[in-house]
Amino acid sequence: MPIEEVEETAEAIETMEIRGAATIAGAAAAALESQAAASEATDPEAFEAELRAAARTLYQTRPTAVSLPNALRFVLQDLEGATVEELRETVLTRTRKFRADLEHAQERLGRIGANRLRDGDVIMTHCHSTDALATVEHAVDAGKDIEAIVKETRPRNQGHITAQRLRELGVPVTLIVDSAAHRYLNDVDHVLVGADSIAADGSVINKIGTSGLAVNARDRGTPIVVAAQTIKLHPGTLTGHTVEIEMRAESEVISKADREKIGEITVKNPAFDVTPPRHVDAIITERGQYPPESIVSLMRELYGDVDEEPWAEPN
Numbered sequence: 001m002p003i004e005e006v007e008e009t010a011e012a013i014e015t016m017e018i019r020g021a022a023t024i025a026g027a028a029a030a031a032l033e034s035q036a037a038a039s040e041a042t043d044p045e046a047f048e049a050e051l052r053a054a055a056r057t058l059y060q061t062r063p064t065a066v067s068l069p070n071a072l073r074f075v076l077q078d079l080e081g082a083t084v085e086e087l088r089e090t091v092l093t094r095t096r097k098f099r100a101d102l103e104h105a106q107e108r109l110g111r112i113g114a115n116r117l118r119d120g121d122v123i124m125t126h127c128h129s130t131d132a133l134a135t136v137e138h139a140v141d142a143g144k145d146i147e148a149i150v151k152e153t154r155p156r157n158q159g160h161i162t163a164q165r166l167r168e169l170g171v172p173v174t175l176i177v178d179s180a181a182h183r184y185l186n187d188v189d190h191v192l193v194g195a196d197s198i199a200a201d202g203s204v205i206n207k208i209g210t211s212g213l214a215v216n217a218r219d220r221g222t223p224i225v226v227a228a229q230t231i232k233l234h235p236g237t238l239t240g241h242t243v244e245i246e247m248r249a250e251s252e253v254i255s256k257a258d259r260e261k262i263g264e265i266t267v268k269n270p271a272f273d274v275t276p277p278r279h280v281d282a283i284i285t286e287r288g289q290y291p292p293e294s295i296v297s298l299m300r301e302l303y304g305d306v307d308e309e310p311w312a313e314p315n
């Protein structure tokens, strides 16, 4: 049984109190760290079994952001240690490194992404991405004036979080409903979004509505920039796996009362969609800027082919 803190983190990820791919990954690593620190296992097998159970609990929360399994894999792959204490030390060292790397990567990505933004540029955002905001923050720190048109991002309105963060940076914000995006793209220099997963062919999986925004941006000739640390690269897609798109509750879309008033309908609430590489101009990572079609080489270099899940129950 995982400790209470792991259960609480899993619940917070499921209910989206903790959300966004990078934040989810950091929280999952922190939960494994707590599990390792608190473990009272007396033999290495029991310790590893506890860690695997904790990882499974975290893994089952949301399916689309690959940063979550990438974090779990980073911590649990090929665990080394002959005693519980050695294993504990390995896990604690890895979870701390993972969390520190996460911060450094976002900082570096932000500096690289900021080079694309010029003084006076207007960006359009969708959802709330800490990686995307890191690029704006660095541009602002470099003295550039940036303005933002922020899509509200139905049904969960993550655009409100983006608007608030941008205001904290002193960026002037115009909030629009999602369907107004095409109308305002003429005023925009870059569409700037994050990613939950990036597939080997360079497809970008991000908040539902990203692909429609990208099509509109292409129509208007506005460049589409994706800010995504390399923990968003989905190594499973190298071996033919697809990225699962999370379907969320109907209640996020329509109230029970409204639904009953309308009569018999089907409601669908996919949380993410897939933007093909031809609609993406650049993917900004902490390792540099990549055209989407060439991201596969970075994916192979960093992850190789990974098919196993180190948190699976041993046969």
Ligand SMILES: O=C(COP(=O)(O)O)[C@H](O)[C@H](O)COP(=O)(O)O
Pocket: 019, 020, 021, 022, 023, 065, 126, 127, 128, 129, 130, 131, 132, 158, 193, 194, 195, 196, 206, 207, 227, 271
């Ligand atoms: O789509 C979302 C969040 O979806 P949700 O709100 O459903 O979790 C974000 O664009 C990415 O996760 C990137 O975020 P970050 O750059 O912070 O990792």
